[in-house]
Amino acid sequence: MNGEERKGLSSQSPDEAEDKEKDQRTVTVNPSHMGKAFKVMNELRSKRLLCDVVIVAEAIEMEAHRVVLAACSPYFCAMFTGDMTERKAKKIEIKDVDGQTLSKLIDYIYTAEIEVTEENVQVLLPAASLLQLMDVRQNCCDFLQSQLHPTNCLGIRAFADVHTCTELLQQANAYAEQHFPEVMLGEEFLNLSLDQVCSLISSDKLTVSSEEKVFEAVISWINYEKESRLEHMAELMEHVRLPLLPRDYLVQTVEEEALIKNNNTCKDFLIEAMKYHLLPLDQRQLIKNPRTKPRTPVSLPKVS
Template identity: 35%
Template sequence: MACRADAELKPESFKFTVLSEQINQLEEDDSALHMKEPDVIPDTTLRVEGEDFYVNRQQLALQSPYFRALFFGCGIESTKKRIEIKGVGLQHFRVLMEYSRTSNLALDRENVLGIFETADFLQLEQARLLCCKFLERELHLSNCLGMMAYAWRLGCTQLYKAARQVVLTHFSAIAAEEDFLSLSKEAIADLLASDDLAIHKDDFALEATLRWVSFDPKREEHFLELIELVRPESLSLPFITELLTKMKSSDPRAKLIYMLNEHFPASWSVGRSLKRTRARETLFVLGGPHDQEQQALYQFHPLSGRWQSCAPLRRKNLTQYSVAAVGNG
């Protein structure tokens, strides 16, 4: 896709919430993850952006596969006493070298992302975990989508799960945000498929899917696949009625609604055990304005997965069908 959904979410775009306390060290986590090493004698010089760092090969090799391969691998660097490290920033490298020596990692909102990426590059796993824990404390509705994508890119499972849980818990609000449109198809599918998706009705799931797909015409090929994950038993009557009335309107989503009406997903036909809501055998939908003398009635048949138009009903007869409809309508 050529739209924003393909663009990587840059760390600079995250909106971090202000904490009431300045977290410079994660002492309780550090003590569990990283035992302080005794003072050792430097035997190698690492050079980054013109600055020299005097380090002990064995000490760094024990902390990082990157340095283990650098110092004790088959490369030419293993025979050198002065090695230039490229691809890292001086400021963040300096903090990590201090951490490798003292086990104290100074983190704040300004440097945590840079240190995280540098630790990831240098394979300093314990420093990387501390960055993940710091970022978990910074999670908020305003940044959880970006943080989820960022954690996925860097392979930080713990941070990804924490950010994902915020999204699942506040899905209705987050799906309305602009950043939601930047999620990948796989991320959208993962959220829709979750039994932990905290929504009262799947109206929100279907609405979010329509919004995401209609953002880019190229996403239409994914529409039916994503709709498979929406649970029809949990759709409310007013919402479905509104969709059906827009099927032949100028609404930009009309094409998608028509596609859904013509190609109902197989999962909507067979029924399944759901945690989000309780399924019913038959779903009735009243179409058209409620002030009309007669209204169209649509019936959903799970076995065939189709909506069928029934004979128009007079208003005095509508009550009996409301009772037969799904309970959360």
């Protein structure tokens, strides 16, 4: 090697030499590798080979591999790597999940497949939450969201609230607001608590073509269990925007309603609405209270 060749080699910086070496290497990623590996692990499980733990729920026993469960479920990972007594136990009982549901979730851990149905979603979601299988939990939420209907949206909303499914809770609540005229006819609405009814009918986003629907909903809810609910009439009527009702409806329907006649506070709300109608249009705008504020639903024009 002559002097010029040696000079050319020595003039290369370490970074340049490293980049040149990288250019000469190829990294390949096999996208099917993980799938194949889990398929083999599931086959081993089905043949009870290399299994090192038995998961028990109710009367059902499931053999499995700790490392697979720990890799897919933070719940099992904490159990098998922490200071819990289950860390070295050969048989572990899970008390908060029924056997059939737990079996489905362990199958999911190995196969990434699970079927969510109307029959199993209410037990599957809390079980997935316990095992911290967040993909399954989200699948359950997505399924419930796709099943929203005026006859079940309030029940789904309550279920989402109990299990802290924030997005589903918001979706179900919005659905109830947007379909209120149909929702108010159902059993779920009639079984709501006072606070839940107040929260729903006070919403600015309630979708009603006329405030008449809100008034009718209040009367229906009271009459459903009249004896125990009669005392709440004034508290509910506070959220009905009587001034936005047509004058004829106020006179012919609201004023003639016995539940209004027998409640002094409700009669005051009616008088307020009648006075509102006696004012010139430009003066009505000066009255600012929740009952004179038009609702602003997402899908319908403002109530007038």
